[in-house]
Amino acid sequence: MxxxxxxxxxxxxxxxxxxxxxxxxxxxxxxxxxxxxxxxxxxxxxxxxxxxLTDVVPSKTLIATSEAMNRSADSTELGVNFKAPDGNPKEAMKADLLHIxxxxxxxxxxxxxxxxxxxxxxxxxxxxxxxxxxxxxxxxxxxxxxxxxxxxxxxxxxxxxxPRELATAQPDGERILNWTQIYDLDELPEELIVVGSGVTGAEFASAYNGLGSKVTLISSRDQVLPGEDSDAAAVLEDVFARRGLRVLSRSRAEAVKRTENGVIVTLSDGSTVTGTHCLVCVGSxxxxxxxxxxxxxxxxxxxxxxxxxxxxxxxxxxxxxxxxxxxxxxxxxxxxxxxxxxxxxxxxxxxxxxxxHQVSSNIFTSPQIASVGVSEADLATGKYQGDVIKLSLKTNARAKMRNDDDGFIKIIARKGSGTVIGGVVVGAGACELIFPIALAVTHNLHVDDVANTFTVYPSLSGSISEAARRLHVHM
CATH class of the missing domain: 3.50.50.60 (FAD/NAD(P)-binding domain)
Structure with a gap:
């Protein structure tokens, strides 16, 4: 010293x-x-x-605006109506991308x-x-x-x-973009093609769909978010389809070229997809x-x-x-x-x-997807022995009130002992809701410890307690 x-x-x-x-x-x-x-x-x-400066804070700020628009568009179920020519609430809203x-x-x-x-x-x-x-x-x-x-x-x-770049899809900062350049746009892309369905690609596809762009997501795998919980990916794909976001699964982008008024993406099978802009998200x-x-x-x-x-x-x-x-x-x-x-x-x-295994992570799509600890895929390998319970938010009173019932709570407990070893949350605010499950995983809490802790009624966290209660181990 x-x-x-x-x-x-x-x-x-x-x-x-x-x-x-x-x-x-x-x-x-x-x-x-x-x-x-x-x-x-x-x-x-x-x-x-x-x-x-160019990644987490900017992207999640952009996503916050998109979430606000999605929530407003879905508010007709709550009795809040927008005067839109064709009855579509989003027609009454316009994202000012320059301001955003x-x-x-x-x-x-x-x-x-x-x-x-x-x-x-x-x-x-x-x-x-x-x-x-x-x-x-x-x-x-x-x-x-x-x-x-x-x-x-x-x-x-x-x-x-x-950002990793493809030799056949070099970004120009105007029509072909990587995720650090997307904030240079002054106007909302009319037709955005997103190459790559990992976390970054899925988040931007979800965000721009929420802002009002016509979005096509090109995925080389069977599901978006390969490697993530398959139930979570299925919920997200259902929501994407309902909101008009097109997913091209099992499709690999071979090249992206700029045209006079947009871009053309050539896929590995020789087919093409056209749009006004292309965002390339293929790793780092x-x-x-x-x-x-x-x-x-x-x-x-x-x-x-x-x-x-x-x-x-x-x-x-x-x-x-x-x-x-x-x-x-x-x-x-x-x-x-x-x-x-x-x-x-x-x-x-x-x-x-x-x-x-103690790291909790969140994907800021709409709905969000959060996870921690052992996954069901880990159980399938035989490395862990566990019991799983999944509760849909469609049964949660608070989710119904907010009209935010796309998603679920999933808890994984060690077979026999009942110790919480993993969990997944899909829904609005999943980034906050994963914390109590992460606490349980980190500190080796029993499902009864979670189940016997008071939650607010009505609340989304009530479903975490209920899921733990259903995993009670009879001694």
């Missing part, structure tokens, strides 16, 4: 340099600085990284500013520039007109990832190229992701990594946890290695 550090801190941290200011980086910086470390963040674009995107980017910049202020209040030094490792303790920062050298006792790499690539990893002794996988262990250590002494660049789980919450775990390990604090 240096003389400048607070001697009252229970754990002594060395100086820490962080390459990347996204959730993995800034969360680590907040913890390290509060523990007395001298912390420097090197970030090339802005504090918050892609998650705040201005608000989206304003909120992203505002969030970035808030995070920066919090970091600087704790004494974190922030350098805007492009960093490169010279060795396991040194980062060279290109600031355009000058170069700065940052030395530290330890380094955390949190450089994130960027870690930002690990040409940042000095080899020179510093940091090993990467064939995909370019940094190899880390359960406490975020890389193969190089004194170097840790967090976030999308590690390929562990592409979620901001996981990046943040990896960063905090790295700091705890570095500072000698009590460390709980990252446990992926």
């Amino acid at each position: 240096t003389s400048e550090q607070d001697a009252s801190k229970p754990f002594a941290l060395p100086s820490l340099a962080i390459l990347g200011g996204g959730p993995g980086g800034y969360e680590a910086a907040l913890v390290a600085a509060s523990m007395g470390a001298q912390v420097t963040i090197v970030e090339r674009s802005g504090v918050g990284g892609a998650a705040v 995107n201005e608000r989206v980017m304003h909120l992203a910049r505002e969030q970035s500013t808030d995070i920066r202020r919090g970091l600087e209040a704790l004494g974190v030094k922030i350098i805007i520039g492009t960093g490169r490792l010279l060795d396991s303790r040194t980062i060279e920062v290109d600031r355009g007109e000058s170069t700065e050298i940052v030395k530290a006792d330890a380094i955390l790499i949190a450089v994130g990832a960027h 690539i870690p930002n690990t190229t040409d940042i000095g990893l080899e020179k510093a002794g940091v090993e990467v996988t064939p995909s370019g992701h940094i190899k880390v262990d359960g406490v975020s250590r890389t193969s190089a002494p004194n170097i840790y990594a967090a976030g999308d660049c590690t390929g562990v789980f592409a979620l901001a919450s996981v990046a943040a946890m990896q960063g905090r775990i790295a700091v705890a390990h570095l500072g000698g604090d009590g460390v709980h290695p990252l446990k992926l």
